[in-house]
Amino acid sequence: MDTAALAWSPGAASQPPPGLGVKLGSLVLLLLLPLACGLAPLWCFRQPPDPRSPMLSLVSCFSGGVFMGTFLLDLLPDYLDSIAAALEGLRITLQFPLPEFILAMGFFLVLVLEQATLAQRELAEPPEESRALLLPNGSIQAAAPGAPGGSPVPGGPGALRAGALALALALHAVLEGLALGLREGEAAALRVLLALLLHKGAVAFGLSLELLRSRLRPPAVASCLVLLALMSPLGVGVGTALAAGAGPRQRLCRAVLEGLAAGTFLFVTFLEILPQELGVPRNRIPKVILILAGFALVSAILFVKG
DSSP: OOHHHHOOOHHHHTSOOTTHHHHHHHHHHHHHHHHHHHHHHHHHOSSOOOTTOHHHHHHHHHHHHHHHHHIIIIIHHHHHHHHHHHHHHTTOOOSSOHHHHHHHHHHHHHHHHHHHHHHHHHHHSOGGGOEEEEOTTSOEEEEOSSSGGGOOOTTSTHHHHHHHHHHHHHHHHHHHHHHHHTOOSHHHHHHHHHHHHHHHHHHHHHHHHHHHHTTOOHHHHHHHHHHHHHHHHHHHHHHHHHHTOOSHHHHHHHHHHHHHHHHHHHHIIIIIIHHHHHTSSSSHHHHHHHHHHHHHHHHHHHHHHO
């Protein structure tokens, strides 16, 4: 074993880990941007507009292209290299496809979380008495008839359903922030940060609209938005702390979390953003162009930084 690698020196300890500056800046951006996008409907609209507006839909398509490029060209290759190196460092040989299994577990974690939340809302309100409203990220908010625009009647179960929706999105945001915190290097962290900023801004805006449609009071809407905004920075902080580990077991733990976070990106891209946006028969060509533009942006960044 190389004893020089184990030696401690004050100069070496003072060196910040790669990408730390970007991650610290992302804590502020991922906190302020979702708050600004979420509070915009409270400030700008007396009657909240349609959350499926064409502009919001086009922005969501662009973020879908960014997510697809980030997952396929950045997160997935780095994760596979990371877990292969971690297993090799521990001298573990497996016949079972563990890296792909971990990726699938990240996908199923978000799937189970979202579907469990939807099942609880369906129990509280029979399906025949509700209709589905889609957020920009594909989450569903049930609205009962009987109030203008199909909004829930005040005093009904709308507040409970809205709280469950906000909690599900908040837990989802932790995993997304974790993907950023675990990145090594400034360029890699910037690519993930771009994808998250686009996505979280659209999600916060759509969540705010749906909470207003549920007849929640502005302080309650603001509380849900604050919860959502805090979760991504929390995930970034946890991921950054775990990324500092240098031992073989720490590297394996970090690789496992990278796989779970990559599975989150897989879910968001292919089960939330793209199916919901492309399933609406409007602006199909502009949507495809923006998806390709988002993917091309990530490809160009990777090409230049490579």
